[in-house]
Amino acid sequence: MHQTEKETAELIKQISGSDVKKCMKCGKCSATCPAYGEMKFHPHQFVTMVAHGKVDELLRDETVTRCLSCFACVERCPRGVEPENVVAAIRVLAEREQGGSNFVPDEVPALIAADKEIPQQALVSAFRRYRK
Numbered sequence: 001m002h003q004t005e006k007e008t009a010e011l012i013k014q015i016s017g018s019d020v021k022k023c024m025k026c027g028k029c030s031a032t033c034p035a036y037g038e039m040k041f042h043p044h045q046f047v048t049m050v051a052h053g054k055v056d057e058l059l060r061d062e063t064v065t066r067c068l069s070c071f072a073c074v075e076r077c078p079r080g081v082e083p084e085n086v087v088a089a090i091r092v093l094a095e096r097e098q099g100g101s102n103f104v105p106d107e108v109p110a111l112i113a114a115d116k117e118i119p120q121q122a123l124v125s126a127f128r129r130y131r132k
């Protein structure tokens with residue numbers, strides 16, 4: 001059964017153990033984040049998005065992987081919200097959705113066409129994974 005966006009947000013809360021509703025939007029987490037310029041959504045934003053049940057865009061956002069897991073946001077937060085735990089939970093769910101792959105079967109032909117020097121091992125791995 002397909003999971004709704006709100007259900008996914010609940011799952012992120014469960015996995016992270018973070019009480020996102022305690023966030024008072026002070027922005028201290030984002031102000032201290034060393035990956036601020038690298039990430040599309042910043043700590044105070046993804047905490048708010050999860051609290052509001054708006055997580056589909058977060059799960060599609062590849063820049064979330066640029067989080068350095070430095071825990072600066074966790075240390076700085078005056079409300080104990082622990083934004084890093086939220087990012088970690090988003091990563092877990094994104095990986096589950098992709099089945100541990102960085103691309104889906106339909107994308108493979110285009111990847112090969114675009115990169116003539118794609119390693120043979122990558123093709124063999126894709127073939128093994130997707131022929132079942």
Ligand code: SF4
Binds near residue numbers: 032066067069084
């Ligand atoms: S743990 Fe990630 S989100 Fe938090 S401050 Fe460090 S880089 Fe930024």
Ligand code: SF4
Binds near residue numbers: 023047
């Ligand atoms: S530091 Fe904590 S309370 Fe402030 S915006 Fe970030 S998560 Fe919310």
